[in-house]
Amino acid sequence: MNFLICLFSGFIIASLGSITPSFLNLTVVKFSLRNGKKPAYYLIGGYATILFFQANIGAYLASILMENSEYITLIQKIGTAILLLLSINFFRLHFSSKEQKKDVEIPKSKAYLHGITMSLLNMMAIPFYFTFISILIGMEYFEYSYINALYFSIGSTMGSFTLYAIYAIVAKRIEHKLTYIASKMDFILGCLTGVVAIGNLIHLFYK
Template sequence: MIFFTYLFLGFIIAASGSIVPSFLNLTVVKFSLRSGRKSALYLIGGFATVLFFQANIGAYLSNILMKNSEYMTTIHKVGTGILIVLSINFFRLYFTSNKQKVKEEIDKSKAYLHGVGMSLLNTFAIPFYFTSISLLIGLKFFEYSLLNSLYFSIGSTIGSFSLYTTYAMIADKIEHKLTFVSTKIDFILGSLTGIVGISNLIYLL
């Protein structure tokens, strides 16, 4: 019963995080259209492999934080700095993306490794899992252990893989809509991280 509970929680949280338009979703759509669904699945496999470990790291960090509240201020300061840096980076991506017209072709045989590389650049994954699992721990829905973290990570991997596969399957129907949203997503993320980062900075000062 515990296995299915944590599997379900991991699936739901990962699916909700993966459904939001991002550069990973857009890459899946573009790759599926250009190289076919089979190649896109290898790409998604690379995403899911890294997300499995990111979910484990997020669970471990959330457990450490919840048990050692004295680290809260330090983590708060570090988190604030990261948010501000991320905000600057998202705005940089937004204002320079229109100039990057040339798209690099990706060899099918390198699809999996390309997926691993791109997922490692996904700076929001670990903070997302960290925040989500901390919330679950606070609500008494999650009790950390290596085994429970493993169950959760398996569920999150399945959830992410399922959502990205859905994007690959309906790529031809959502390409233009997702492309439009993706051109604005960096500005939206930059604004959100900037607001939260500045708010935290004011609070700390």
């Protein structure tokens, strides 16, 4: 039962993280349209490979935080500062880069390696897993151990691969909508990180 809970939790959390428009799933859509679904699966495989390790790191960091509660306030302060900086950076990117960016052509033979590289550049993955696993630990739905982290990471790999594969399959139907949303992602992320940062500041001020 513990195996199923960890596997299912990883699948659901990774699916939530993969469903939102980003440069990763936008690349999957464009690559699928140009080269077909099968080559796109290699690109997705590269994503999922790195996400497996990112989920593991997120679970480990969450377990350390929950075991050392005296550091929570310090981590909250550091996290708030990082969120504010990220918010400023996202707004800067949105208002400064109005020119249409040229798409980088990805050779079929290098799709898997390109997927690994792009997933490594996704700096939000570890904080994302860290946050959700911390919530699960706090609610006593997840107890960290190497084997539980392994099950969770397997589930997250399956979840992310499944969602990105769906993007590859329905690429023709969602290309224009996804492109439009992705063009606004810097602004959306700037708003989200800004709101969370302000919420954290208020919480720390009245704590």
